[in-house]
Amino acid sequence: MSDNIFLKIVNKELPADIVYEDDIAIAFNDISPQAPTHILIIPKKEITKLTDSTSNDTELLGHLLFVAKKITDDLKIENYRVVINNGSEAGQTVFHLHLHVLAGRTFGWPPG
Numbered sequence: 001m002s003d004n005i006f007l008k009i010v011n012k013e014l015p016a017d018i019v020y021e022d023d024i025a026i027a028f029n030d031i032s033p034q035a036p037t038h039i040l041i042i043p044k045k046e047i048t049k050l051t052d053s054t055s056n057d058t059e060l061l062g063h064l065l066f067v068a069k070k071i072t073d074d075l076k077i078e079n080y081r082v083v084i085n086n087g088s089e090a091g092q093t094v095f096h097l098h099l100h101v102l103a104g105r106t107f108g109w110p111p112g
Contacts, residue, residue: 006042006096020074024060025067027101036104037077041067047097050086068101077103083111 008014009028016028019039030038041064047053053061068082080103085092091112 004094004096006040006094006098007046010042010044020067020071022067024063027067027071030100034100035102035107037075037080037102039071039101041071041099041101043097048095049092049097050084053097064099068099071101072103079103081107081111 005014009016010026016026018026018028020027020041023044025041025043027039027041030040043060043064045057045060047057047060065082068080072078072080080101083100083102084097085100
């Protein structure tokens with residue numbers, strides 16, 4: 001198992017402003033938000049990036065999207081963006097799969 005900041009949050013070795021947690025995933029407010037609402041959702045299972053997931057992770061990947069829906073429902077957020085950066089050239093800086101849920105401002109297209 002690697003030693004990254006997200007695993008330290010999962011293992012309760014580092015504090016985080018947790019907004020959701022279950023046996024599969026944990027979600028918390030980003031410490032460097034890019035929007036008024038910026039929540040990170042991560043699996044507790046270590047997966048470095050989306051391309052490292054396997055067919056055995058299908059249910060887990062779907063669950064992460066369900067968590068995004070649950071959080072936005074609970075916060076009564078109707079307009080939001082879900083982002084997964086895959087690899088350093090795509091902007092991934094922590095190599096543990098994570099979803100960004102961004103809301104509270106208007107987003108442009110194309111992103112980046």
